[in-house]
Amino acid sequence: MPAVAEMLKPTEAAVVSRVSLRDVNRAIDERILPEAFVSVDNGRHVLAGACSFISFYFETAKRLTSEERLFAIRTVESKLTRARGLAWAALLREDWTVRDEFLTIDLRPFLKNTSDRMSDLEASREMVTSSSDVLGGAPVIRGTRIPVYDVAASVAADHPIDRILEAYPSIDVEKVRLASIYAEANPLRGRPRATGDLPEGSVIVSDRRVPRLRKAGRSS
Incomplete structure (x- = not known):
């Protein structure tokens, strides 16, 4: 099982959090995630366990205010810090309920979903060589x-x-x-490499070239 304390690339964190890459970067830049769960020393990285906080913050945006969401994250921040060495199964046995006057928030479902998606990510890594x-x-x-x-x-x-x-x-x-x-x-970077090979079974129907249209306003 992948470690709770593993540091993930932003693209990996986006997959595990089920949010966009832009939202992961927002979580870093806007300090939605506590600094203890982020590393920028050698490229941006996010603590795997903290992906549950990213998921929680953006998934509950229509139901909770920003202040309420940040309060919940800050309340359980120390608990995740102490639990970094635990396996996901042990982490999920902890109480992740946050209470503030009339408001009660249970973060455990977000940790469970993050745990499941980390398992998928690890399985995909093991499948590829x-x-x-x-x-x-x-x-x-x-x-x-x-x-x-x-x-x-x-x-x-x-x-x-x-x-x-x-x-x-x-x-x-x-x-x-x-x-x-x-x-x-692990998205590919840059343009796909050009190749003159055709997929097996392909047939060239025509090799007629169509001249490129000139832009309006240019003299002939």
Whole structure:
């Protein structure tokens, strides 16, 4: 099981918190997260356990004021600090109820969801491997030559799951799900590498080139 104290990249924290990358950066920049749960020494990183606070803050925005949400986070801050060395199962046995006059907030469901998503993230990491001997080191699904980003791209393009499994018969539904999680947590940077190779079975119908239209206002 992944450690509560693991430090996650912002993209990983976004996956575990189920919020946007922008919201993770907001949580850091606006000090929504206590400084003890954030590291900026070698790139931005967020404590895995604190992702539950990010999730709580943004998911309850329509029901609680900012002050109420921050109060809840500050109230249990010390408890998470003390529990950093615990496993998630032990963490979930703690009482995460916050009370303030008439207001009662239970943060345990947010920690449980974070724990589940950390398990998914770890499973996606274990599923993916890379070697210079296989597809030039591109990340592939373990035991196959299937690029994990190709599978994730099919999911992102809303291809039906049966079509994806037909295209990649050596994987199953769970591996397709984990491929999407891995790609979201580790997004590719820059433009895709250009290649002159066509996918197997492709046929060139026409190689006619269409001239680019000139912008209005330019002299001929």
